[in-house]
Amino acid sequence: MVISVNIDKCTGCDRCKLACSYQLHRGFNPFFSNIEIEKEITGYPLKIYFRKSCRKAGCETPLCVDFCSEKAIHVVNQ
Ligand code: SF4
Numbered sequence: 001m002v003i004s005v006n007i008d009k010c011t012g013c014d015r016c017k018l019a020c021s022y023q024l025h026r027g028f029n030p031f032f033s034n035i036e037i038e039k040e041i042t043g044y045p046l047k048i049y050f051r052k053s054c055r056k057a058g059c060e061t062p063l064c065v066d067f068c069s070e071k072a073i074h075v076v077n078q
């Protein structure tokens with residue numbers, strides 16, 4: 001599964017990370033997510049970077065996509 005994040009739409013809410021950690025570990029911890037979105041919280045406007053796409057094989061249900069209210073995440077390749 002390869003995903004892409006449209007950083008122009010992303011608000012940095014971290015819901016995708018929580019959804020992914022639940023998908024993989026049945027817990028809500030952004031540190032156990034396979035998706036990496038970083039925020040630079042000093043200064044305004046908030047700067048957001050998409051560091052790492054998920055490349056996990058076998059993720060049958062990409063909850064990260066479903067839980068992104070901004071529709072910023074898309075599956076590029078399965
Ligand atoms: S859920 Fe969507 S808007 Fe929120 S951090 Fe993830 S990609 Fe960005």
Ligand code: SF4
Nearest residue numbers: 020054059062063064
């Ligand atoms: S595709 Fe699956 S494993 Fe990859 S970031 Fe999304 S929920 Fe996590």
